[in-house]
Amino acid sequence: MDIVFLGPVCRATAEAQAATAPRQLAQALRRRGHAVLFLERTAPGARGEETSVVASYVDLADLHTRFYSRVRRADLVLVDADVPQVADVSRWTANTARGLTAFWDRDTPRTLARHALREDPACMTPDLFTGYRLYLCSSGGPVPRQLEREWGVARARAFLPGVDAEHFAPGSGRTRWDLGYAGPSSPERRGLLKQWLLGAARGWPEGRFVLAGTLSAVDDAWPANVARQAAPSLQEHAGFIGAQRFTLVLSQAEHTPGVNLFEAAACGAALICDPWPGLEDVFSLGEEVMVARTEQDVLRYLLAMPEADRRQLGMRARARVLAEHTVAHRALQLEQYASEAERGAAWMAPVRSLN
Secondary structure, eight states: OEEEEEEOOOOSSHHHHHTSHHHHHHHHHHHTTOEEEEEEEOOTTOOOOOSSSEEEESSHHHHHHHHHHHHHHOSEEEEETTSTTHHHHHHHHHHHOOSEEEEEESOHHHHHHHHHHTOOTTOOOHHHHTTSSEEEESOOTTHHHHHHHHHOOSOEEEOOOOBOGGGOOOOOSOOOEEEEEEOOOOHHHHHHHIIIIIHHHHHOTTSOEEEESGGGGSOSSOOTTEEEEOOOOHHHHHHHHHTEEEEEEOOSBTTBOOHHHHHHHHTTOOEEEOOOTTHHHHSOBTTTBEEOSSHHHHHHHHHHSOHHHHHHHHHHHHHHHHHHOBHHHHHHHHHHHHHHHHHTOSOOOOOOOOO
8 A cells, every 4th residue: 555644743863753653553564565654743943854754744734735645645544643733634634635544543542531521632523533434543342333333433443552572572681579560650550559569569568569650659658668760761671571570561541451561461571450341352361461450469469370370471471462462463454454444344353363
C-alpha cells in the first residue's frame, strides 16, 4: 500500500523519535514492503527531519499546500490521535483523502472520559470519528463494539501496543528486588500500588521492593524495604526488569493494557497483573501471567511459587509476546484491518502468525 501517516509532534532528536510507537509502526510497515510517508508537525522556524520517508509541516495550511496530492492519492491515511489540531486535521483528511482513512487512538479511555465530560480540548466529536472508515482503539473487550453502537463508528478494532523486540530481552544481571513496578501515573494506579506493592512490603519486611518513575511519590509513609528511583531509560529497561523476581503490571483502565505489560513480558518477567476483562485474550492466566486481587495474592506468589515455576512463567510470557505482540505483528494486523475495511467485512480473527 501507499500509506501516509500523520503522526504526533516531532521530538528533539532522531533517537527520541525512533523510540515512539508511531515511528516504530511506520518502520514495521516499510519492512513489509509498503511505501510509508511519515508526516509530523514541527514548530514554525524549527528544522524538522526531511527524507524520502519522513517530512514535517508547520501548520494545516502548510500541510495542505505541500502534501495535498500525496494524501489524496494514498491507499491509506492513518491519523494519530495525538497529532496537533487533531479535529482540524480530521476534517481536512476526510475532505482530501480518496483512499481508506484510519484513526489511531492510543488512549481510548482518555477519549471516552473526555467525551463523557465534554472536556475534549481537541474538540473531537463523534461525527469526526465517523468520518474515518477504521478506528484503531487501545481497549479491547466490549469497547470497540461500544464505539460502533453508541458513536456510529464504521469499524472499530482493538489495536494493542506492540513491542520492538530488539530493545527488550531477558537481562543477565543479579536479582536485587523481589517485586518492582515502573509505569505511568494515574489515580487508579496509586490506589492499587498502595494496596498491593506497599501493602505487600509491609506484610513481608524481609522482602525487597522497588518503585520507579513519577509514582515514586505515591505515599509519604514508606516501608523501609521499598526503594525509589527514577524511571529507567529505554536502554536500562531490560536490566531494571531483569533485576526483579516478579514485576507488577497494572492496566491503564478496564479493557486497556499499557505498553509496559508487553515490554515487561518481552524481558521474560514473571508478571503479576490486576484482573481486567480481556487479559485472558492477551495472555494465558496462571501459565503466562499471574492475577492478583489483594496484597495477600501478591504475597502468596512472592513467597510460595517455586523458582523453576517462576522462571517458566516469565519465559512463556516472553514467547507469547514474540509470537503475537511485536510491532511487526501490529503492522500485519493493520494490513488485515485495512483489507477488511475495503471489503466491508464485519469481523476478522486476531493475528496469530506472521507467515
